[in-house]
Amino acid sequence: MQNEIRVRFAPSPTGDPHLGSIRTALFNWLFAQQNNGKFILRIEDTDQSRKQHNSDQKMITALKWLGLDWDEGPYYQSKRLEKYHTAIDTLIKNNKAYRCYCSPERLDNLRKQNSKNHDKKFIGYDKLCRKNSNLETSKPHVVRFAMPETGKTIFNDIVRNEVSFQNELSEDFIILKSDNFPTYHLANVVDDNDMKISHVFRAEEWLPSTPKHINLYNALGYPIPKYGHLPMLLSSDRTKLSKRHGATSIIDLINIGYIPIGLINFLALLGWSLDDKTEIFQTEELIKNFDIHDLTKSGAVVDYEKLSWINGYHIRSLDPDSLAKQIYEFWELNPPKNFDTSPTMEETKKIVPLIQNRIKILSEISEYIGFYFKKSIDYTIEELIQKGMDLQSTKIALEASKSALNSITKFDSVSIETSLRNTAIELQIKPGQLLSTLRVSLTGQKISPSLFEIIELNGIDKTIERINISIEKMTT
Ligand code: GLU
Numbered sequence: 001m002q003n004e005i006r007v008r009f010a011p012s013p014t015g016d017p018h019l020g021s022i023r024t025a026l027f028n029w030l031f032a033q034q035n036n037g038k039f040i041l042r043i044e045d046t047d048q049s050r051k052q053h054n055s056d057q058k059m060i061t062a063l064k065w066l067g068l069d070w071d072e073g074p075y076y077q078s079k080r081l082e083k084y085h086t087a088i089d090t091l092i093k094n095n096k097a098y099r100c101y102c103s104p105e106r107l108d109n110l111r112k113q114n115s116k117n118h119d120k121k122f123i124g125y126d127k128l129c130r131k132n133s134n135l136e137t138s139k140p141h142v143v144r145f146a147m148p149e150t151g152k153t154i155f156n157d158i159v160r161n162e163v164s165f166q167n168e169l170s171e172d173f174i175i176l177k178s179d180n181f182p183t184y185h186l187a188n189v190v191d192d193n194d195m196k197i198s199h200v201f202r203a204e205e206w207l208p209s210t211p212k213h214i215n216l217y218n219a220l221g222y223p224i225p226k227y228g229h230l231p232m233l234l235s236s237d238r239t240k241l242s243k244r245h246g247a248t249s250i251i252d253l254i255n256i257g258y259i260p261i262g263l264i265n266f267l268a269l270l271g272w273s274l275d276d277k278t279e280i281f282q283t284e285e286l287i288k289n290f291d292i293h294d295l296t297k298s299g300a301v302v303d304y305e306k307l308s309w310i311n312g313y314h315i316r317s318l319d320p321d322s323l324a325k326q327i328y329e330f331w332e333l334n335p336p337k338n339f340d341t342s343p344t345m346e347e348t349k350k351i352v353p354l355i356q357n358r359i360k361i362l363s364e365i366s367e368y369i370g371f372y373f374k375k376s377i378d379y380t381i382e383e384l385i386q387k388g389m390d391l392q393s394t395k396i397a398l399e400a401s402k403s404a405l406n407s408i409t410k411f412d413s414v415s416i417e418t419s420l421r422n423t424a425i426e427l428q429i430k431p432g433q434l435l436s437t438l439r440v441s442l443t444g445q446k447i448s449p450s451l452f453e454i455i456e457l458n459g460i461d462k463t464i465e466r467i468n469i470s471i472e473k474m475t476t
């Protein structure tokens with residue numbers, strides 16, 4: 001099909017997958033979904049010096065985890081070198097590219113002179129080898145693209161509208177390095193053509209490369225794709241986003257306990273909005289409403305508080321079983337330090353109703369629910385004794401609670417609440433005094449879900465056992 005929509009996500013495996021990269025992936029993915037198009041994954045690994053072990057696998061894991069599935073790939077550029085060499089040979093044959101034999105020392109000197117004389121027009125390489133043809137080919141060399149020396153390169157960017165570059169401002173950039181690997185520019189253009197990419201949506205930092213690419217397309221006789229450069233991500237102080245401001249690696253964000261839809265929803269709003277009030281979107285709603293033509297040109301501020309708020313909203317809206325599944329997987333990857341046992345799926349399902357409305361990120365759960373996964377809990381006698389109580393009255397209160405709980409026929413949180421409130425009345429103490437003592441006895445925690453739900457969750461045996469331990473503690 002001639003007009004098929006084909007987009008790609010083309011990360012370089014140079015580090016942990018970055019928030020900004022994932023936003024690029026998401027926008028491409030959404031565009032493909034909306035247009036019944038294809039989303040292609042390509043790993044741009046021609047820069048051998050910057051390659052990082054496992055970086056591609058981390059990206060693949062993150063995309064899968066987010067549900068951003070691709071139709072083709074992953075293609076690896078390092079396995080496609082022949083295609084690039086063919087294109088480079090064609091360019092050389094047609095005088096659109098040339099071999100450059102200049103030594104690193106010569107280039108270094110040029111650079112130094114260049115910065116000294118402030119000659120605005122002299123950009124980088126002085127084209128010595130462009131003027132000297134017939135040079136030998138066996139000596140070490142790079143291949144440079146012969147940029148047009150006059151005129152402008154003008155294109156219509158879907159986000160930035162008309163963009164115009166003066167050709168003389170671009171140097172004759174390298175397309176083949178001395179290690180015989182192509183550069184990003186060349187491989188990117190050859191692949192986008194080979195993979196019949198119709199639209200290139202990528203980060204704004206690539207905007208200055210686009211005129212280079214367009215001239216390469218022209219020189220190779222390829223049709224030019226449509227471009228859209230996505231607004232930069234900024235921190236709250238409007239400087240470029242960096243690790244200093246919060247986690248920028250998607251792997252770190254996963255480990256903090258954001259859930260896929262929370263991150264997807266948040267990322268979609270970095271540069272795009274439906275109106276001035278709608279903040280919550282499910283994926284289907286994004287597919288329906290997202291519009292690449294409506295992006296802002298100005299930078300998008302990454303607000304981590306908003307991310308947590310959106311994530312919390314989605315956690316509350318999830319169906320409990322699917323939340324349980326996500327918590328279970330999260331704990332498998334990040335076993336909470338305060339747990340003595342590894343939660344089973346059954347146990348995880350049981351705790352969901354206690355925490356679902358209380359948390360914004362999954363890592364918060366363990367501090368609420370640690371008591372349930374601990375063999376023994378830790379607290380002092382002082383913590384058991386509440387204001388206005390003493391050792392004796394606290395012991396009596398615990399004994400009374402035991403018998404009250406033991407005589408409940410239907411052991412659910414409602415009956416537990418009624419029975420314990422009655423106990424407080426009978427003992428002539430405040431409900432708060434009784435309940436706080438029990439909270440310490442049963443959880444050892446300062447914060448916890450509702451006490452009545454905790455008791456129901458623990459069950460009668462474990463509850464009595466823990467109360468007995470408290471009584472014993474106070475007796476010895
Ligand atoms: N490999 C480039 C990157 O890592 C891709 C840029 C593009 O999409 O053309 O961002």
Ligand code: ZN
Nearest residue numbers: 100101102129
């Ligand atoms: Zn040269």
